[in-house]
Amino acid sequence: MNHWSGYLLLIAKGAQMTVELTVLGIALALVAAFVAGLARVSRFSAVRALAIAYIEFFRGTSVFVQLFWAYFVLPMAGFDVTPLQAGVLALGLNVGAYAAEVVRGAVQAVSGDQRQACVALNLSRYQAMRHVILPQALPLMIPTFGNNAIELLKGTAVVSLISLGDMTFQAQVVRSQTGNTLIPFTTILALYFVMSWLITFGMRRLERRVSFGLDGMRR
Numbered sequence: 001m002n003h004w005s006g007y008l009l010l011i012a013k014g015a016q017m018t019v020e021l022t023v024l025g026i027a028l029a030l031v032a033a034f035v036a037g038l039a040r041v042s043r044f045s046a047v048r049a050l051a052i053a054y055i056e057f058f059r060g061t062s063v064f065v066q067l068f069w070a071y072f073v074l075p076m077a078g079f080d081v082t083p084l085q086a087g088v089l090a091l092g093l094n095v096g097a098y099a100a101e102v103v104r105g106a107v108q109a110v111s112g113d114q115r116q117a118c119v120a121l122n123l124s125r126y127q128a129m130r131h132v133i134l135p136q137a138l139p140l141m142i143p144t145f146g147n148n149a150i151e152l153l154k155g156t157a158v159v160s161l162i163s164l165g166d167m168t169f170q171a172q173v174v175r176s177q178t179g180n181t182l183i184p185f186t187t188i189l190a191l192y193f194v195m196s197w198l199i200t201f202g203m204r205r206l207e208r209r210v211s212f213g214l215d216g217m218r219r
Contacts, residue, residue: 004183007174011184014170015191021087021156021166022195026149028092029099033145036096037103038129051100058097064158066090071162087159095152102144106137139211146203150196167191 032054039051058066071086081089110133118128160169171184178184 007178007184008187010174011167011170011187011191014165014167014188017084017164018153018156018166018191019195021084021091021159021164022149022153024084024088025091025095025152025156028088029096029148029152030145032093032096033099033103036100037107040100040104041107043125054093055097055100058094063090063094063155064161066094067158067162083159083162083164086162087156087164090158091152091155095148095155098151099141099145099148102141102148103137106140107133109140110136135210139207142203142207142210146200149199149203153195153199154192 036051036054039047040055042048042051067086067090070081070089071083074081074086107129114132114136115128118132123132156166157168159166160172163169167188171188174184175181
């Protein structure tokens with residue numbers, strides 16, 4: 001038992017790194033999603049074009065390639081990044097590209113009557129977006145945002161390719177040192193499931209909270 005306690009502690013440290021990657025990656029993904037998603041509905045064609053270029057590039061290329069590009073190519077261009085920073089950049093920008101389309105779709109799903117009411121009240125585009133459209137669009141985004149967050153969590157396993165000590169990397173270390181596959185990989189399987197469940201639980205509570213009182217506004 002003492003023999004395995006040290007290895008399980010190693011996996012626990014990997015879990016801490018996975019949580020850090022997930023939290024930072026989600027934060028970056030949310031920023032990228034709202035910036036690119038709102039840019040997609042901009043009046044300016046140049047802004048829309050930039051947003052489309054970002055979305056299509058990161059959705060159309062492999063996260064593995066993006067990770068290696070961030071870790072190995074950016075330093076060649078003069079941008080030194082740590083393995084953690086490279087992982088956050090690749091995961092956050094990749095998932096943010098998918099989430100940007102969620103933002104765009106939710107904003108465009110708000111009924112035309114609401115937009116006409118904003119015009120009748122002489123609200124600026126910024127005021128209409130902030131006070132009318134986004135409060136109604138946000139509950140539509142949250143379920144898919146939850147799925148995106150879980151995908152990002154599971155995607156953190158790719159950082160083991162650049163020797164960042166996440167759960168998958170530490171499980172591989174334990175396997176190589178003990179020759180046992182069952183215990184380390186069953187452990188991280190359970191940890192991934194628990195983390196995913198916590199994200200789902202949190203998103204459901206957030207969805208109920210932001211949806212409160214909006215039924216009357218939508219009518």
